[in-house]
Ligand SMILES: NC(=O)C1=CN([C@@H]2O[C@H](COP(=O)(O)OP(=O)(O)OC[C@H]3O[C@@H](n4cnc5c(N)ncnc54)[C@H](O)[C@@H]3O)[C@@H](O)[C@H]2O)C=CC1
């Protein structure tokens with residue numbers, strides 16, 4: 001079977017970039033990305049794309065209108081396609097059975113029901129969203145229970161491994177593409193058809209095929225291993241601070257062992273993003289449902305350490321600021337969950353800001369890519385705050401880092417944006433209240449330079465405390 005038309009349901013961080021790259025690399029395939037959100041589709045069709053991702057705009061501009069289309073007409077997209085990619089959100093369930101841990105599959109189910117309702121010819125349905133093991137079976141059950149005469153479905157698992165901020169590079173040069181399918185002749189044919197799409201730019205040896213359940217579990221396992229690596233180094237950072245060891249040196253020593261590898265060993269204020277926490281919790285819930293208590297407890301600890309790290313860092317800020325931040329002004333540099341993205345989902349900055357505001361601090365947030373409305377919506381989300389008015393009293397969003405820092409007691413780095421490294425810290429120091437504190441939650445700044453300027457510097461996994469040196473602005 002040759003794929004000529006692809007429809008992707010879900011024009012989000014995954015659906016948008018993934019299908020843009022498919023359209024870019026496969027000019028003979030017509031790719032339509034559909035979404036129930038008319039607003040999101042309008043943004044994809046505009047000059048200001050709904051997501052910031054280096055390299056994305058150029059690809060969209062080249063392909064849009066040629067073989068890449070964004071449409072709010074979900075039914076037509078489904079009806080015309082040979083292959084449908086489901087790329088809708090699978091957030092953690094916030095109610096009912098499995099609340100706070102299980103993945104909410106209601107959007108996936110809605111897609112399956114819509115496909116069954118409108119499809120008039122056979123289709124390959126590709127599960128790209130991250131799901132618990134056996135979700136493909138549920139999709140198959142829904143499709144088969146509502147099948148029309150002459151229509152056949154094959155459901156494949158094809159999880160996505162892109163990381164935000166590097167999505168286009170990850171999609172153009174993936175470490176691997178994973179395709180799981182039914183172990184039958186029809187299943188193998190469907191796997192082959194999807195594999196042929198990828199072979200337009202991905203070397204064949206990088207396309208790994210396996211059974212559906214292995215593929216679904218591999219995605220959860222990959223994210224759990226990555227998150228576990230960060231929690232491991234963050235746990236070590238606490239030991240470093242208590243002993244005088246330096247977490248960067250420890251990470252370097254550990255990471256040069258090729259069996260361990262040097263990636264994902266950067267200690268931080270804690271991992272954020274829409275997926276690590278959600279997917280590890282999803283795995284924990286799966287293990288609990290399978291009666292694998294010890295395994296569930298093991299993976300839960302990855303989340304516990306992450307929460308501990310965010311709390312530990314925030315507590316250190318309070319302790320250093322003479323055990324009270326009430327009415328103090330604190331600048332937060334960076335609100336995105338990592339650099340090169342405007343995404344703020346589960347960002348550590350949200351938690352640090354929340355903890356400090358709970359203590360009565362005035363928070364001044366600056367992020368080069370996150371809009372004011374987005375920051376306010378995160379900080380006033382019902383899960384985050386009980387008193388919206390209090391938040392608006394204590395929170396200021398600034399469009400300039402120097403304005404954000406001026407007149408504050410402390411500066412807190414929450415995101416590793418490159419521009420934070422090259423700011424004029426002399427100018428910042430001069431504009432701050434003294435003693436002026438810097439809390440580097442990303443280990444990106446030149447600490448010695450800051451200390452020489454007169455700052456009191458605190459960071460993760462390293463003791464820099466030389467006592468508080470007060471230097472009036474004029475003497476530096
Ligand atoms: N964000 C990331 O970096 C990665 C995400 N994933 C997984 O990919 C999936 C999608 O994630 P994101 O793209 O970040 O989500 P997102 O929230 O950015 O986008 C999902 C889109 O699906 C749309 N949608 C929901 N139900 C729909 C329906 N019934 N019909 C049409 N459209 C519908 C929503 O309106 C939304 O625009 C999730 O399962 C996630 O775990 C996997 C790898 C990376």
Ligand SMILES: O=C(O)[C@H]1O[C@H](OP(=O)(O)OP(=O)(O)OC[C@H]2O[C@@H](n3ccc(=O)[nH]c3=O)[C@H](O)[C@@H]2O)[C@H](O)[C@@H](O)[C@@H]1O
Pocket residue numbers: 130160161162163164165223226230263264265266267268269270271272273274275276337338339
């Ligand atoms: O399933 C997903 O959604 C994706 O989740 C992550 O991608 P992403 O969350 O976009 O970004 P990462 O680069 O993994 O960073 C996640 C968080 O960990 C933090 N991090 C990362 C690496 C590190 O060494 N230390 C560290 O604190 C980052 O700052 C960020 O807050 C995975 O890297 C992707 O492979 C996966 O596809």
